[in-house]
Amino acid sequence: MELTEFIIKTLTILVVFVLTLVIAMYSTWGERKVAGFIQDRMGPNRAGPGGLLQPLADAGKMFFKEDFIPALANKWLFISGPSLAMLTALLASAVIPFGSTFRYGGAEVVLQGVESNIGILYVFGVVALGVYGIMIGGWASNNKFSLLGAIRAASQNISYEVAMGLSLIAILMMSSSLSLGDIVAQQHGGNWNIFYQPLGFIIFLTCSFAECNRVPFDLPECETELVGGYHTEYGSMKLGFYLFAEYINMFVSSAIISVLYFGGYNYPGMDWVYNQLTAALGTTTGHNIATLIGTGVFFGKALFFIFFYMWVRWTLPRFRYDQLMNLGWKKLIPLAIFNIIITGACVLFLKPYITALLN
Amino acid sequence: MNPTLSFFYFLSFLTVLSALMVILSKNPIHSVLYLILTFFTLSGHYILLNAQFLAAVNIIVYAGAIMVLFLFVIMFLNVKDIHEEAKNSLTKIAAAIVGGTVFVILFGAYRKTIIAPADPNTFDSQVGMIESLGKLLFREYLLPFELASILLLVAMVGAVMLGKREIGERHF
Structure with missing residues (x-):
């Protein structure tokens, strides 16, 4: 690998990393503001204008609290639990395409950490690993409530991963590529997958709620039954890492949803904007500004889904555990298989017919 | 290196x-x-x-x-807490003999193995990629692939049958 290419890749990965962290940080602020709006109160408004410095204040508080480890806990695993949760949450953002390309001095830089031809499988693998942080932390606490929370998290993640994978297969059948960059590029010109896969989208969205342990599926930390769930024994920044990992997971899954179903950085009238900009500002500057607009659109979509997560959290009550399992195994998995069959039939029979009709 | x-x-x-x-x-x-x-x-x-x-x-x-x-x-x-099962010295010696024998057999078998040298001119670096793997599976190895999927289906049905609650069994 050339040195310049190496430096560019390093910078891209750093930018992706920092962006993920900043967005997750301000999601905590956003969540409290949304909660305040829905419950008809102000939300945080003391630290900084509009409470904008609240995440920094929270982080400061978390860092300066006593770092407590229970006497009978397994010390190393107790520390590695939150670390693993953060690690697996941050890994997934590496393959997300945030925009098309930047032109700089004749070179094209792709706005994506790693372009991999198994991108979606990578994301799926990282999601599958996400449960280890919770399981290890919950077990190492040496507390029955923590253990129950950890076991709930494990069985919930395994159950919903199946339906999630099956709903992804329908997307892969349409795009015939596993690369996230290709999947986004194919949705150019209004061909967003949501129009072809509405059922798959609903299944995927439900499963991502369950994978992120968000309400209505936040049974691993159900405080009415399990005190605090898997993080009962945690305090200070270790608890902060668990909560922060949840927000990072939310951002990553929102980004994945907008990449897979809502066209990523594509937006209506994109070609017109691109032509106008390149005609007015030249092929380099115009191209870069068009890319920036696309990236802005991408983040707009992702932020909307983060808002959607919060909206649902403050609207719906929590499911009961047997309801959760019944929904996962008896409703979502058969629906996802049905969706695959319908997609296969449409790709085989309907698509040649429509293409012949249009030409 | x-x-x-x-x-x-x-x-x-x-x-x-x-x-x-x-x-x-x-x-x-x-x-x-x-x-x-x-x-x-x-x-x-x-x-x-x-x-x-x-x-x-x-x-x-x-x-x-x-x-x-x-x-x-x-x-x-x-x-x-580890429950030390009844491990007297006889079982330990027997286990050591069996394990050692297996190690010697494997070592002897692998020592004589000749690995076919890869030819850099004809070697296709894309052979492990998903496209070539899919083509290979669905063209040349379709029958074994389908048989494996039937095996998995049978295992799945068996698991569901085992997990099913019998009539009259109590809920808990």
Whole structure:
């Protein structure tokens, strides 16, 4: 690998990393503001204008609290639990395409950490690993409530991963590529997958709620039954890492949803904007500004889904555990298989017919 | 030594070390965690061999699902304190003899193995990619592939039958 290419890749990965962290940080602020709006109160408004410095204040508080480890806990695993949760949450953002390309001095830089031809499988693998942080932390606490929370998290993640994978297969059948960059590029010109896969989208969205342990599926930390769930024994920044990992997971899954179903950085009238900009500002500057607009659109979509997560959290009550399992195994998995069959039939029979009709 | 080779040696060392720790660690939870680490290093070997699909599937299926179930069961049973079963010296000696014999047999078998040398001119670096793997599976090996899927279906039906509640069995 050339040195310049190496430096560019390093910078891209750093930018992706920092962006993920900043967005997750301000999601905590956003969540409290949304909660305040829905419950008809102000939300945080003391630290900084509009409470904008609240995440920094929270982080400061978390860092300066006593770092407590229970006497009978397994010390190393107790520390590695939150670390693993953060690690697996941050890994997934590496393959997300945030925009098309930047032109700089004749070179094209792709706005994506790693372009991999198994991108979606990578994301799926990282999601599958996400449960280890919770399981290890919950077990190492040496507390029955923590253990129950950890076991709930494990069985919930395994159950919903199946339906999630099956709903992804329908997307892969349409795009015939596993690369996230290709999947986004194919949705150019209004061909967003949501129009072809509405059922798959609903299944995927439900499963991502369950994978992120968000309400209505936040049974691993159900405080009415399990005190605090898997993080009962945690305090200070270790608890902060668990909560922060949840927000990072939310951002990553929102980004994945907008990449897979809502066209990523594509937006209506994109070609017109691109032509106008390149005609007015030249092929380099115009191209870069068009890319920036696309990236802005991408983040707009992702932020909307983060808002959607919060909206649902403050609207719906929590499911009961047997309801959760019944929904996962008896409703979502058969629906996802049905969706695959319908997609296969449409790709085989309907698509040649429509293409012949249009030409 | 080129970087790939040194990376291979480092990865192999890590693989063997974590595999040994699986059987040497006293705590069953630690054993499972070392086994997960072993799967990761094996996936690293697959990536070195340019078999990315296999690496990803190895992580998803083994590290992501099966090991979670292992951990789940061990946590549920809570086998924290080790119950030393009746291990008298006779069983220890017998185990040592059997293990040593297997090691000698394997060593003797592998020592004489000749690995076919790869020809750099005809070697196709894309052979482990998902496209070529899919084409191979669905063209040349379609019948074994379908038979394997039927086997999995039978296993799935069996699991559902075992997990089904009998009539009259109490809910708990």
